[in-house]
Amino acid sequence: MSKVCEIDARGIYYKDLNKRIRDLIKQGVKKFILKNVNGQRYILDGIRENVEMDIYGVPGQDLGAFMDGPTIKVFGDGQDGIANTMGSGKIVVHGIAGDVCGYGMRGGKLFIKEDAGYRIGIHMKEYKDKVPVIVVGGKSGDFFGEYMAGGILVVLGMFTRKPSAPICGDFLGTGIHGGKIYVRGDVDPYLCGKECGIEKIEAENDETLRNILKEYCNDFNIDYNDVVKEKFTMLWPKTKRPYGNLYAY
Amino acid sequence: MVNKNRYNDPKDISNCGLCGFINKDRKLVSGEIIIKGIAIQHDRGNGLGGGFAAYGIYPEFKDYYALHLMCDSDMAMKNVEEFLNVTVMVKHSEPIPTRKTKAIVSSPKLKRFFVKPRGNSEDYERFGVEDGADDDYIVKIIMHINEKIDGAYVFSSGKNMGAFKGVGFPEDIAEFFRLDEYKGYIWTAHNRFPTNTPGWWGGAHPFTLLDWSIVHNGEISSYGINKRYLEMFGYKCTLLTDTEVVAYLLDLLIRKHKLPVRIACMALASPFWKHIDRMEDEEKNAFTALRMVYGSALLNGPFAILFANNDGLVGMNDRVKLRPLVVGTCDNTVYMASEISSLKEMNPEIDNVWAPKAGEPVIVNLDKTEKTVKGRGKK
Numbered sequence A: 001m002s003k004v005c006e007i008d009a010r011g012i013y014y015k016d017l018n019k020r021i022r023d024l025i026k027q028g029v030k031k032f033i034l035k036n037v038n039g040q041r042y043i044l045d046g047i048r049e050n051v052e053m054d055i056y057g058v059p060g061q062d063l064g065a066f067m068d069g070p071t072i073k074v075f076g077d078g079q080d081g082i083a084n085t086m087g088s089g090k091i092v093v094h095g096i097a098g099d100v101c102g103y104g105m106r107g108g109k110l111f112i113k114e115d116a117g118y119r120i121g122i123h124m125k126e127y128k129d130k131v132p133v134i135v136v137g138g139k140s141g142d143f144f145g146e147y148m149a150g151g152i153l154v155v156l157g158m159f160t161r162k163p164s165a166p167i168c169g170d171f172l173g174t175g176i177h178g179g180k181i182y183v184r185g186d187v188d189p190y191l192c193g194k195e196c197g198i199e200k201i202e203a204e205n206d207e208t209l210r211n212i213l214k215e216y217c218n219d220f221n222i223d224y225n226d227v228v229k230e231k232f233t234m235l236w237p238k239t240k241r242p243y244g245n246l247y248a249y
Numbered sequence B: 001m002v003n004k005n006r007y008n009d010p011k012d013i014s015n016c017g018l019c020g021f022i023n024k025d026r027k028l029v030s031g032e033i034i035i036k037g038i039a040i041q042h043d044r045g046n047g048l049g050g051g052f053a054a055y056g057i058y059p060e061f062k063d064y065y066a067l068h069l070m071c072d073s074d075m076a077m078k079n080v081e082e083f084l085n086v087t088v089m090v091k092h093s094e095p096i097p098t099r100k101t102k103a104i105v106s107s108p109k110l111k112r113f114f115v116k117p118r119g120n121s122e123d124y125e126r127f128g129v130e131d132g133a134d135d136d137y138i139v140k141i142i143m144h145i146n147e148k149i150d151g152a153y154v155f156s157s158g159k160n161m162g163a164f165k166g167v168g169f170p171e172d173i174a175e176f177f178r179l180d181e182y183k184g185y186i187w188t189a190h191n192r193f194p195t196n197t198p199g200w201w202g203g204a205h206p207f208t209l210l211d212w213s214i215v216h217n218g219e220i221s222s223y224g225i226n227k228r229y230l231e232m233f234g235y236k237c238t239l240l241t242d243t244e245v246v247a248y249l250l251d252l253l254i255r256k257h258k259l260p261v262r263i264a265c266m267a268l269a270s271p272f273w274k275h276i277d278r279m280e281d282e283e284k285n286a287f288t289a290l291r292m293v294y295g296s297a298l299l300n301g302p303f304a305i306l307f308a309n310n311d312g313l314v315g316m317n318d319r320v321k322l323r324p325l326v327v328g329t330c331d332n333t334v335y336m337a338s339e340i341s342s343l344k345e346m347n348p349e350i351d352n353v354w355a356p357k358a359g360e361p362v363i364v365n366l367d368k369t370e371k372t373v374k375g376r377g378k379k
Helices: A014-026 A207-220 A224-228 B032-039 B074-085 B121-126 B134-148 B170-176 B223-231 B244-256 B261-268 B281-293 B340-346
Strands: A004-008 A031-038 A052-058 A068-075 A088-093 A109-112 A133-136 A149-155 A178-184 A196-201 A232-237 B017-023 B050-055 B065-071 B088-095 B109-117 B152-156 B161-166 B186-191 B207-209 B212-218 B303-309 B312-317 B326-330 B333-337 B352-354 B362-365
Touching (some): A031 B340, A052 B340, A109 A207, A149 A207, A207 A224, B017 B212, B017 B303, B017 B312, B017 B340, B032 B170, B032 B186, B050 B170, B050 B303, B065 B074, B065 B134, B065 B161, B074 B109, B074 B134, B074 B152, B109 B134, B134 B152, B152 B161, B161 B170, B186 B212, B186 B303, B186 B312, B207 B244, B212 B244, B223 B244, B244 B261, B244 B303, B261 B281, B261 B312, B333 B340, B333 B362
Parallel strands (some): A004 A031, A031 A052, A052 A068, A068 A088, A088 A109, A109 A133, A133 A149
Antiparallel strands (some): A178 A232, A196 A232, B017 B186, B017 B333, B065 B109, B065 B152, B088 B109, B207 B212, B212 B303, B312 B362, B326 B333
16 A cells, blocks of 8 residues: 555545545555545544645535644635644645634644634633644634634734735634734734733744744745734733633622 | 414524525526535535525516415415416416426425516505505515415515525435526525424525525524514515525615615624724714614624525625635626535636625625625725
C-alpha cells in the first residue's frame, strides 16, 4: 500500500468517502489528495493520526471537527463549522470560510486566507501548552471570539471579497474572559464587547503574534513585512469572570 | 378561526436546506439544474418535505392564475371544482402530471386550474373587493378554499409560475412531479427537516400567494404576532407552518402597501435600535417610523429565506445570521443557497462566492420600473 492516496470524490456520498478514508488510514496511508470534493461532510472528524490531506473543491460542514493531529489544506472555499472543537493539528483554507468555525476549539491552528463568516472562534479554550489559533486574512462577521476563554484570534482584513465592509462585525469579543484577539488596524470600540480591554500594539513587539503571522505568511506566500507595517489592535479580557455576579444575589 | 386541519401544533423548528437562481435575461432553464442544487444538500433534510417553485413554466396560459390544488379526497376536489365553476372562468384544468416513483408511495389528489375572474361586478361585490381588483379577488378565492373546503388546499396560484411540493426528499419530489421536463427563468428549492409539526404535503415549502413564493430555513419565533397582524387584513393562516406568514407579509407590504422590496425587507428584518440610534437624523426617522408602523411584521428568530415573484429573486437572513446563506454569480445568472457546494453543483463555473451580511437582502430585480439594487449593497 502506497503511503500517498489520491481519491476522486466526485459524487461519492459522505459516509462512503469517510469510511474509505478511515480504512486507508488504518492501512497506513499517511497522505491523501482529494479531488472534486463538493459538500461532503465530516471529513477527518475525530481522526488522531498525523495524516496530511490536500482537498481540491469545497469540503462540507464540520471539516476536521474533533480532530487531533492531521494537517489539512483546502484549495477552494470552505463551509460552516470548520475545526469545530478541534484538539490539535492544522487546517489551511485558501478561500473563504463559513459560519461557526473553530467553535470550542481546544488546540491546533486554523488559517483562513480570505473572509470568514459569523461566530468564528466562539467559546475557544486553552490549557497549558494547548493554545488554539485562528487567523482570518479577510474580514470576519459578527460575534468574532464571543465568550472566548482562551487561545488567539487574529483578523487581518487584507484579502477580502467584501471591500466596503468593516474588518470585524458587531459584538466582537463579547463575554471574553481568556485569550487574546488581534485586529490589524483600528476597531470601532462600538463593535467591541464591554468585557474587552483595548490596546494598540506593534506586531513586532509581540512575540506570540509575530510567530503566528510568520507561519501564516509562509503558508500563503504573503509578504510578512506588508502585514506588520500596520499597527494592530489587541483585545484582552478585563476580567476572568465577567458574569461572576450574574446569578449571585 | 376554527382550524379545520387535524394537525394542531402551531410551532415548527427546522434545519433545512435551500437554493435558487434567477436568469436576468429571463432565459428558460431546465429543472435539472435546481434538482442538482438541492439534491447535494440531501442531508440538511429528513425526507419529510421537499418542494420547488418555477417561473416562466406556463407561457401558453400566462394571463391566467395557475391554481395548484391538493385534496385529501375526490370529494374535496369535486367541491373545489364546483366552487371554481361558480366564481371564476376556468380556461383549462388537468391533473398535475406525475410519474410513479419508488420513493413517493402516496400523494393527495393533485390538479391544476388555469383561471381568471369572470369580470362581473356581482362577483367582486360578493367577495368584498373593488371592481376589477383581480389579484384581491383571487386571494379571496384561495383563502375561501383553504379555510372552508374540507381537505382542499391551494398550494400555488400565480401567473406563469408554479409550486410543486410534498412529503419526501426534494430529489424524489422532483422526480414525482417530472420537474426535469419544465423550463423556468427563476427556480427555488427546499429540503425540509421539520421537528415540531408533522411533515404533511401542505406543510412543505415553498409557500405561495399569487406569484410570491418563499422557501425558508429556520424558525419564525414571531409567528403568533405576525399571524394576528395578518388576520386584521383578511389573511387566513391555515397551513400550520410558520413560513406561511412570510408569504402573506410580502403580499401585504409589497403588493398591497406598495413598499419597495428593499424597504419591505427592512421592515421584516429591521436594524436593531442600537444601530438606529447611531444613524443620521433623516435615516433615523425613517427607520423609527418603519419599526413603529410595521412592528408586528418584524420577523424574529433564525431564518434564511429566498423569495421570488415573476420579476425577481431575493435572499435574506435574520439580523444575527442564525442560518447560512451564500450567493454566487456567473454570466447573467445569480445563484443563492445554504451551502457553497450547492452553488457549485448548480454551476461549477461560479467563481465569486460571498456570504451576505445578516439582515441585508440580496435583491435581483427584473422589474424595470423599480430601481435595481444589487447584492453586496450598502444601506
